[in-house]
Structures are given as C-alpha cells and as structure tokens.
Amino acid sequence: MKKAEIIVDKYFLTGAVDKRIFGSFIEHLGRAVYEGIYQEGNPNSDAQGFRKDTLDLVKELQVPIVRYPGGNFVSGFRWEDSVGPKDKRPSRPELAWGVIETNQFGLNEFADWSKKAGSDIMMAVNLGTRGPEDAKNLLEYCNFKGGTYYSDLRKEHGYKDPHDIKVWCLGNEMDGPWQMGHKTATEYGRIAAETSRLMKFMDPTIETVACGSSNLDMPTFGSWEYTVLDEAYDEVDYMSLHQYYGNRDDDTPDFLASSKGMDDFISGVVSICDAVKAKKHGKKNINLSFDEWNVWYHSNEADEKLEKWIQAPHQLEDIYNFEDALLVGSMLITLLRHADRVKIACLAQLVNVIAPIMTSDTGAWRQTIFYPYFHASVYGRGTVLNTQVHTPVYESKTYGEAPYLDSVCIWNEEEDTLTIFAVNKSLEEDMEVSCDLRQFEGYKVAEHIVLTNDDLKAVNTEAAPNTVAPTLSSATKLENGKLQTVFGKHSWNVIRLSK
Incomplete structure (x- = not known):
C-alpha cells in the first residue's frame, strides 16, 4: 500500500474561498437553454417554462x-433581440455553432431563472461584431x-427593478480565429479597456473580466x-x-495528471499579471477568473456529423464516466489551492452541454462529475489552508512528474468544520494517509465520503x-489529534470534521 502525508497548520493560510469559484456557465448552445433549463409545455416545467427538475439539481449544487x-x-449576440414580447423577437442564424436561435429565451428570462436558482449573473458583452456603445446600452438596460x-x-x-449585475465579461476568447470579430492582443486590449471604462462611468460598482488566451496551447499564450x-x-x-482536457489516447494516468497542467497554467498567468503590475507600479492585483x-x-x-441550421441540436453532449469525475475532483482541488488569486471559476457548462x-x-x-x-x-x-502533500509520484507522458495524491484542506472557522478533499490517482493501490490535526482540538470525524467504481468507464444514465x-x-x-485514513485506489474522498 502506498503511503502519503498531508501537512497543514492553522496559521499558514492560502486565502479565503470566494464562493464564486464554484460558478458555472449557460450558453445558447445545444440543449443547455432549450430543453435544459427551459422547456415550455413539458410536464416538468413551471408556468414560465423553467424545468423544475433541473432547477432542483442546480439548487442542490x-x-x-x-x-x-x-x-x-x-x-454575435444582439441582446435587443432577446428582450420584449416573444412574438416580436426575431429568429436568426447563429454563426458560432451553425444553428438557428429563436430568442424565445433571453436576458430577462435568464434573470428570472437565476433568481429561482439562487445564482448571481456573470454577463458577457459582445466585443466581436459589436463594441463599447452596445455594452454600455446593455448595462443601462440591466442596472439603471x-x-x-x-x-x-x-x-x-415588465421589469421594474434593475437586474443589478455586478460581474461582466469583456467578450469571449477574442484571440481565437474561430471567434466572430477576433482581434490581435493590442486591438482587443484597447477595446476592452475602453469598454470597461465606459461601463464603469455608468456603474462604478461593477467588476470586469478581460479575455485571456482561449487555451494554454494558443501560439500567442x-x-x-x-x-x-x-x-x-x-x-x-x-x-x-479557459482550459478543457480529454482522454483521447485512453491513457488514464496521463489524463489524471492534467490537473498538474492546470496548476502550471494558473501559476503562469499569475506571474504575467504580476509582471505587468510591477511594470506599471500597480496598486492592485489582477485576479483570475477561470471561467x-x-x-x-x-x-x-x-x-462533426451534426446537421446545420436547426434549433437546439444535441451538441457537445459528453456522457461522463467515472475517471472524468476523478479529474474534475482534482481540478477543483487545484482551483482551491489557488484561492488567493482565483476568485471566479465556471464549470462549463451546467446542463446537457x-x-x-x-x-x-x-x-x-446527475452525471458522474456532479458529485x-x-x-x-x-x-x-x-479558508484554504496551505496544504502540503508528501506523496509518491509517477511519470506522466504529457506533464512529467505527477503526484498520486491531490489534496487540499478547507477550514471554516465560523462553523467549526474542517474538510479534506483528496483524489488517489493510483489505479492499482490503496493509499495510507496521515495528517497531524492536534491544532484543531475538539474536532471529530463527521463522515468520510467516497466516490469510486471498479469500472473507470462507468457512466450514469x-x-x-x-x-x-x-x-x-x-x-x-x-x-x-492524529488522523489516519485509507484512500482506496482511484477514488475521490471528502473527509468532514467538526466539533
């Protein structure tokens, strides 16, 4: 059996968890909106057409x-098309995904849905085919x-009160040649700065997110x-x-090492942000939105075989297996370990897509990654404790040396709870793990939750x-004060302690 140690100290803190790190994403893509969160006439839908069964699971999350x-x-979004009487809203060809967008679900419906889901909105503005003027008008519509x-x-x-949206994305993946109106870094930097400046003239309480590279492999990263x-x-x-991972070569150890790539990506972008801060003698940190x-x-x-120019096709409908859940767990651990700088993150996406x-x-x-x-x-x-993990390692094809054990500890001082998240990536061996918790006097083990399956390719249907x-x-x-546990081979673990 492999052995590892988790080391924490209640005075060595990474930083407070911004709850927005557990955000998600709904795009007008495939069945995310239509048949996902909204389906008029379905027996499971409410009077507004919102799927109640979907809402229940979103609220559970x-x-x-x-x-x-x-x-x-x-x-390519014309926000004006998505508001007002539904019978006056135009259907338009949607060039990004090659479908027809009916606009029967739009901005105000999403605001209503978000209230029912208990979620805030992170609104994106069109800096592809449009620009600062339209972004300013949209903000006026939403927040004035x-x-x-x-x-x-x-x-x-019909919306007397403002939506009061506080977080705004300045476009999307504007470095990508697949993007409508994509730009060079200088072109985008200028329009993003001007758009943000105009929007903050109107509402100084908002925060804005500039587009980073579309992924780590972009030549301009x-x-x-x-x-x-x-x-x-x-x-x-x-x-x-932005970053997605896949096990295209059916190499599970390498796939599970992808969280190391994510960790390096975050560290690299933090370094660049801080380099610009140093150059400009900046007084603030640019934090990260892994959205x-x-x-x-x-x-x-x-x-690749989908028919074009139809409405809400079955697009990007990944059926997730158990090994995907292991990597998603490791990615969540990675985000939490960078909670000092990653303040927003969005699992993409939330329903069907x-x-x-x-x-x-x-x-x-619930798909496997739900858990x-x-x-x-x-x-x-x-609060994230500065979690040190002494673990055996293995050599991965893509990422080099990778740890068998990923872990992070969260201390909620207000509620007197301590939570240890951990993934054992070994496919053959259980792991005996110890952790000295004598500083947390009076804490007891409340439960140890495990997600595992003998079949790495097992799915939920x-x-x-x-x-x-x-x-x-x-x-x-x-x-x-000495915690001893065993993490089974290829398992996601949540150890909850409380007074």
Missing part, C-alpha cells in the same frame, strides 16, 4: 454565479433604476495576456482562463442514474 449567454455565442431610454425600456418589458493587460490593467479586475474549465472530448466525433446535469423529456439526472462539484461547492466554503454515486467509508480515525 448551490451554484453561486452563472456566466451567460456565452461563450462563442456572445460574439429608470429615467433613461434603456432602463425605461426594461420597465416596459503569454504574450497575449501581457499585451492585453499592458493596455487594460487600470480598467479591468480579472483575467480569464471555462471541464473535461470535453467524448462528443467531438458526433458533433458538457455538463454535470443531463435532461430528457421525462427527467433530469465532486457538489461536494466542493457545499463543503468547500471557508436516466435508466441507471446511480451507477456512480457516493458511499460512506469507515476508514478514517482521529485519535489524539
């Missing part, structure tokens, strides 16, 4: 913020109380971030990161929704 409406979709053209238009549409911040440092608050992250590869082949929740006309169910996301969101609030589901373990003991 306690999703604090949801990014909307894209994604690639936003770079009244007495102006666009705020009074919102009232005419690094220089893009530096150039954009060189133009926009004083006007923006966050730099975005697209997930596993994405299962649906790639099917999506590369999502923890799937729906059919007859119901909704680590749920556990982290519900039990991961508090509507017919068999609990094939991969959490169980409780009795392997954890705490005696005289």
